[in-house]
Amino acid sequence: MTSDIRVLRKDDFERWYGRLELAFGGVPEPSQERRLWEDLTELDRSIGVWDGEECVGTAGAFTFRVAVPGGAFVDAAGVTMVSVAATHRRRGILTSMMRRQLDDVRAWGEPLAVLTASEPAIYGRFGYGVGTRQAALTVDSTRVRIEAPAGADDVTLRFVDAAEAAERCEAVYLRTVGTRPGMLARRPGWERLPLLDSPEERGGASPLLCVVAERGGETVGFARFHNKPESEWAGPKGRVQARDVTALDPAAYAALWRFLCDIDLTATVEAYNRPVDDPVLSLVSDIRRCEVRVRDSxxxxxxxxxxxxxxxxxxxxxxxxxxxxxxxxxxxxxxxxxxxxxxxxxxxxxxxxxxxxxxxxxxxxxxxxxxxxxxxxxxxxxxxxxxxxxxxxxxxxxxxxxxxxxxxx
Missing domain, CATH: 3.30.1050.10 (SCP2 sterol-binding domain)
Known part of the structure; x- marks a missing residue:
């Protein structure tokens, strides 16, 4: 391969990111999302492969610290935005980017590289193993009840504007980081990620909703979700799409899940990224009605x-x-x-x-x-x-x- 591989320059970003979008289907991202990724992209840790003036390969690496067993955080390169132009496949471009990137990570003194894969079969040959898994749940909330522990009734729940509550929710999130291996200690700016709410990507669901859990005037948890109204001849059967459910103690956690399962005019609660041993699996009255599925993360x-x-x-x-x-x-x-x-x-x-x-x-x-x-x-x-x-x-x-x-x- 004779293509040129080089560190990303600021004036290359639009072409570089446009090539990434094309590789993932060619549908431009909503402007809000694109601006966020442009702000978060670390140019000096990103590379592009160029065939003349054409960008034909992309790869980046965020600066993260990953929680490991024992509670410590380890420096890690968060590998991201990897793509190869469909016109330039089978020319060794991906291998050349992985080679350059891992050499860079070693030079940076970071013991780990981590990624999420659009196609999980790709990265094993470069030494990546599936280190975390995630569970997805589809809860039939017409038949499942949450068996909440003592103290759940002492938790007060209230709707708040998601943006206005962002600082309170981030404070709760920061107190939970490190409670599980695999969680990320993030650099400033990443608190914007969970607030992304492009109308183009809601699929008919509501704007992002947020409920905070309080006890004694302290915020002890939150849930961010969408509500998608649906109905049939027999009546309403809306879907609650849970994006984040986080709490500092079991009672607050159960109170939030009980709320999500009790929302009027809904019949289903969907959550697509939960731990495989999520306590909610022991809170539900009937696990068979929760359609638990597991995939790589x-x-x-x-x-x-x-x-x-x-x-x-x-x-x-x-x-x-x-x-x-x-x-x-x-x-x-x-x-x-x-x-x-x-x-x-x-x-x-x-x-x-x-x-x-x-x-x-x-x-x-x-x-x-x-x-x-x-x-x-x-x-x-x-x-x-x-x-x-x-x-x-x-x-x-x-x-x-x-x-x-x-x-x-």
Missing amino acids: MHVRLVDVGAALEARTYLTPVDVVLEVEDRFCPWNSGRWRLSGDAKGASCERTEEAADLALSVRELGAAYLGGVSLAELAGAGRVRELREGALAEAAVAFGSPVAPWLQHGF
Whole structure:
């Protein structure tokens, strides 16, 4: 490939972003959304591939810090806006961008790269593993009730303008960041993302609605949602489309879900990005009426195996030697001795015999504690070389709560 790959310049942005839109279907984004992404795009961490004056490839990397098991935050590149022009496929453009980007991430000293994939089959060959999953629920609210715990009746709910309540909601959000691995500590400007509300994308639903939960004058939770009126011969059957439901304690959380399921003239509550162990699954009276579905969410890539594994803690004491294969980033290949517990960890190169053999893709999948090494071994993707090592490592790598990416990027 002879195309030129270079860091994005400000005067390139319109052509660069226009090429991205074309690659994702050619429908221009609403102006509000486009302005937000233009403001958030970090030019010096974005690249384009150019064939003469034509942009034929795009990729970017946001600056994030990702929560990991144990509560620490690890620097990570949030890989985003990846596209290749349909006219230039199968010329190695994607591979060249992934090569340049991971070399850059390593030079920046960031142990992780993370992304969400429009097509999840693409990124495994570059060492990304599915590290978080998300659940979608479609709750039949005519048949399901919320079995709220004590204290829910002490929570006051009130409608507020979503924009006017943004600061209060963001304060609640910031108090929850880090309660699950996979959550993002964001830079300023990202608080605008959950307020995006383009009429073109509502599909007949209401403008963004917001309800805050209060107790003793303090905001302890919020729900942002749309209401889509629908009816049939027998009567109304509207849909509540929940975008964010966040609370600081179980009673407030249950009160918000009870409210969403009790809205007049509606029959369904839809939520498309919830943790796979969301407490709402234990609040509902009939899980069969909730149509729970699971899909991949954040893909995780260890750019520096040693630094990444040292940055998290482990549920139980672990001392294993990992034989890591990493063809795309060969600096990670080889044997690493991981020793750690709930207080900390070390991970250093070693010549000792390996206990487990796996690729960096499997390490990415297991890194946040949501995908078990035992599950991966059952799929033939992790090999146990010392008896007992798999069980030891699988338990240690776990997390008390499922990792979750609370929003895309």
